[in-house]
Amino acid sequence: MIWLAWRQFRASAASATAALVLLAAALALTGPGLAEEYATELAACASVEGGGGCSVPGQRFFRDHRTAFFAVTGLVLAMPALIGMFWGAPLVAREFEAGTHALVWSQSVTRTRWLATRLGLVGLAAVTVAGLGSLLVTWWSPPLDTAASTLSRMEPVLFAARGVVPVGYAVLALALGVAVGMLVRRLLPAMALTLAVLVAVQIAVPALVRPSLLPPVRSTIEISETNAAGFRVARVGPDRVTVDAGDTGAWLLSSRTVNASGRVVGTVDVPTSTGPCGRSPEAGPGECLAEMTRLGYRLQVTYHPASRFWPLQWIETGIHTLLALGLAGFCLWRVRRPS
Amino acid sequence: MTAAVRADGLGKRYGRHWALTDCALEIPVGHVVGLVGPNGAGKTTLLGLASGQLAPTTGDITVLGDRPGAGPEQLARVGFVAQGTPVYDRLSVADHLRLGSRLNPGWDDALARRRVQRLGIDPGRPAGRLSAGQRAQLALTMGLAKRPELLLLDEPVAALDPLARREFLQGLMEAAAEGGLTVVLSSHLVPDVERVCDYLVVLVDSRVRVAAPVDDLLATHHRITGPRRDPARLPGDRHVVSASHTDRQSTFVVRGDAPVHDPTWITGRIGLEDLVIAYMDPTSTTVRTERDGHRTTLRVLR
Amino acid sequence: MGSSVIEFHLDQRSGLSPYRQVVRQVRQALRLGLLHEGDQLPTVKEVVAQLAINPNTVLKAYRELEHEGLVAARPGVGTFVTATLADASLTAHGPLRQELRRWLAKAHRAGLDDESIEALFLETLRTAAQQDIA
Numbered sequence: 001m002i003w004l005a006w007r008q009f010r011a012s013a014a015s016a017t018a019a020l021v022l023l024a025a026a027l028a029l030t031g032p033g034l035a036e037e038y039a040t041e042l043a044a045c046a047s048v049e050g051g052g053g054c055s056v057p058g059q060r061f062f063r064d065h066r067t068a069f070f071a072v073t074g075l076v077l078a079m080p081a082l083i084g085m086f087w088g089a090p091l092v093a094r095e096f097e098a099g100t101h102a103l104v105w106s107q108s109v110t111r112t113r114w115l116a117t118r119l120g121l122v123g124l125a126a127v128t129v130a131g132l133g134s135l136l137v138t139w140w141s142p143p144l145d146t147a148a149s150t151l152s153r154m155e156p157v158l159f160a161a162r163g164v165v166p167v168g169y170a171v172l173a174l175a176l177g178v179a180v181g182m183l184v185r186r187l188l189p190a191m192a193l194t195l196a197v198l199v200a201v202q203i204a205v206p207a208l209v210r211p212s213l214l215p216p217v218r219s220t221i222e223i224s225e226t227n228a229a230g231f232r233v234a235r236v237g238p239d240r241v242t243v244d245a246g247d248t249g250a251w252l253l254s255s256r257t258v259n260a261s262g263r264v265v266g267t268v269d270v271p272t273s274t275g276p277c278g279r280s281p282e283a284g285p286g287e288c289l290a291e292m293t294r295l296g297y298r299l300q301v302t303y304h305p306a307s308r309f310w311p312l313q314w315i316e317t318g319i320h321t322l323l324a325l326g327l328a329g330f331c332l333w334r335v336r337r338p339s
Numbered sequence: 340m341t342a343a344v345r346a347d348g349l350g351k352r353y354g355r356h357w358a359l360t361d362c363a364l365e366i367p368v369g370h371v372v373g374l375v376g377p378n379g380a381g382k383t384t385l386l387g388l389a390s391g392q393l394a395p396t397t398g399d400i401t402v403l404g405d406r407p408g409a410g411p412e413q414l415a416r417v418g419f420v421a422q423g424t425p426v427y428d429r430l431s432v433a434d435h436l437r438l439g440s441r442l443n444p445g446w447d448d449a450l451a452r453r454r455v456q457r458l459g460i461d462p463g464r465p466a467g468r469l470s471a472g473q474r475a476q477l478a479l480t481m482g483l484a485k486r487p488e489l490l491l492l493d494e495p496v497a498a499l500d501p502l503a504r505r506e507f508l509q510g511l512m513e514a515a516a517e518g519g520l521t522v523v524l525s526s527h528l529v530p531d532v533e534r535v536c537d538y539l540v541v542l543v544d545s546r547v548r549v550a551a552p553v554d555d556l557l558a559t560h561h562r563i564t565g566p567r568r569d570p571a572r573l574p575g576d577r578h579v580v581s582a583s584h585t586d587r588q589s590t591f592v593v594r595g596d597a598p599v600h601d602p603t604w605i606t607g608r609i610g611l612e613d614l615v616i617a618y619m620d621p622t623s624t625t626v627r628t629e630r631d632g633h634r635t636t637l638r639v640l641r
Numbered sequence: 642m643g644s645s646v647i648e649f650h651l652d653q654r655s656g657l658s659p660y661r662q663v664v665r666q667v668r669q670a671l672r673l674g675l676l677h678e679g680d681q682l683p684t685v686k687e688v689v690a691q692l693a694i695n696p697n698t699v700l701k702a703y704r705e706l707e708h709e710g711l712v713a714a715r716p717g718v719g720t721f722v723t724a725t726l727a728d729a730s731l732t733a734h735g736p737l738r739q740e741l742r743r744w745l746a747k748a749h750r751a752g753l754d755d756e757s758i759e760a761l762f763l764e765t766l767r768t769a770a771q772q773d774i775a
Contacts, residue, residue, distance in 0.1 A: 008430075100427050102421030110411060
């Protein structure tokens with residue numbers, strides 16, 4: 001049975017290998033240069049007195065390589081969808097569509113073994129491809145990840161494209177594709193549905209699931225220009241004060257302004273015509289912020305600190321793997337009871 | 340002796356539609372069985388159930404004494420060539436034989452190679468580029484080389500030209516002549532069935548209408564023609580299979596052993612094709628069911 | 642087919658069952674002297690592979706021929722011709738044909754056309770056969 005599973009998967013395996021080799025070659029060629037360029041730019045910034053030319057170190061470097069950065073990240077993000085659509089969905093849907101399931105099911109091999117072997121082989125390939133792909137990108141990208149100071153690797157876009165999570169998504173996508181193919185039985189609808197469900201999962205997980213995988217850290221911080229806990233004021237206005245995670249690398253889930261009595265407020269009640277928050281051009285936001293602090297306004301933030309990158313990676317990968325195993329179990333149960 | 344196929348109260352429903360209803364059947368081993376009936380009568384469903392591709396909704400079916408598709412041993416004993424004789428388009432003929440040898444412990448590689456060679460098929464050719472006849476032959480080779488005790492074929496020759504059809508049936512009969520093989524094949528081509536089958540199952544409107552050795556059927560069925568009369572007033576103990584009337588004359592296809600002695604009646608032999616058509620005729624029984632949604636209306640014929 | 646002396650043909654429109662056709666063709670071959678004592682009939686597998694007919698049909702035909710004492714099966718070897726029909730019947734053909742010609746002339750004189758003669762002949766043949774059975 002392994003022979004057949006391999007024979008049917010051979011061409012896909014070859015193209016996946018070719019794609020990986022191309023990616024590896026591209027990243028291997030550019031990786032060391034990238035690190036060097038970044039180091040040179042940082043050194044140049046440091047040598048300039050007062051850091052005049054480099055308000056944010058590495059900004060120019062990041063801008064120069066933005067396209068490559070997002071392309072490579074996008075590739076890792078798209079990998080699960082590709083695996084689900086081109087490996088998962090056709091696995092049984094193509095057999096149903098061509099009627100060949102009847103041929104292979106009448107050999108002296110049970111349907112369970114037939115499906116289990118094929119799932120095992122393709123699953124192994126999915127883990128390998130996703131693992132190697134993610135490993136390559138995780139090796140290549142640190143200079144850019146660091147330079148992209150506003151985009152920490154805890155942010156959803158990067159989180160799903162680094163570390164071990166891509167492997168979890170890959171196996172989930174594969175199992176999902178197979179299960180959809182099993183139910184839909186037609187190739188193109190199965191591929192389309194797989195893609196739709198996967199996109200939904202990739203949006204829903206960071207929005208609804210990942211924040212609560214671990215209890216987020218809550219803290220109340222003073223409003224100042226260089227804020228406590230590394231959060232940086234991003235916008236000040238009469239309506240509200242917002243912060244971003246800055247270079248702490250944390251994943252900011254929410255920030256709310258509270259007044260002196262600890263109530264969440266939508267607007268900060270300071271006079272904007274006169275006083276520190278008046279529109280006097282020479283005064284920076286610092287005085288205004290100090291005034292807010294004096295009035296008792298604080299910022300309440302919830303976030304996952306950067307140190308939780310790996311725990312969250314493993315938890316999420318574990319969840320995806322369990323889901324994938326559940327779907328595979330469903331497929332194996334279902335293949336024994338065809339309609 | 341265990342029956343090749345035994346069904347009892349067997350039914351299969353797809354959603355609201357019953358593809359097979361209350362099917363009772365016992366096919367002895369050693370025959371080449373023809374499963375005939377109009378399209379949509381349930382032939383494919385019955386073969387799907389017997390091959391274990393489908394699971395029954397009601398009732399039981401045993402094949403060679405065991406549940407279809409029960410395990411590798413049972414699978415090895417039953418070959419199945421599905422409708423349209425599916426093969427893997429992208430795999431070569433040689434790959435198919437390799438598939439067979441890897442997936443079947445009893446695979447007869449010599450037989451498979453001999454058949455492919457004799458058919459003049461290039462083993463390196465992808466199955467997707469074979470002619471319909473060659474595809475069917477490849478599917479048959481796969482079914483035969485696993486050396487099953489029972490081979491089920493669903494409309495194997497329906498899509499073939501006359502020459503390819505003949506060649507297919509030649510190969511099938513040659514395998515049947517070696518003994519130890521029971522064949523059940525569905526077809527709506529009665530001349531083919533008449534040629535190769537010695538046992539007939541007529542399936543109409545998702546029910547088994549008749550199942551018996553061909554010789555018995557031909558010996559016990561007659562066409563009788565005479566002055567018009569009611570089927571109930573026919574002489575002797577006969578089952579009327581089909582009836583047609585003109586103002587003056589009645590023609591019946593009847594089943595019964597005793598010959599008709601009434602001199603006003605002409606008794607004639609009936610060929611297999613006419614016999615099958617008589618059973619397929621919707622007015623062939625005194626009670627006909629009409630499907631309209633859920634409602635089943637009964638119409639008693641005069 | 643190699644060693645086989647005769648080849649069977651099947652006419653599906655003859656109205657005769659395949660098994661009767663095989664029996665008849667062997668008899669005919671014996672009658673016409675195509676088959677001699679000691680000749681081997683094609684094996685069941687050969688017949689089946691050539692005609693695409695049910696093996697049991699051939700077996701049944703061969704059994705009937707055996708029952709009539711025309712052939713004998715040697716297990717594992719094949720079926721061989723043990724008798725001949727040629728001489729007795731062939732010599733009788735001449736006189737019978739003459740008699741039939743005279744009878745046909747009589748029928749024409751009585752006003753029967755060819756179709757009526759054929760119907761009469763077949764009908765008589767059938768009733769005679771039925772009476773023999775009964």
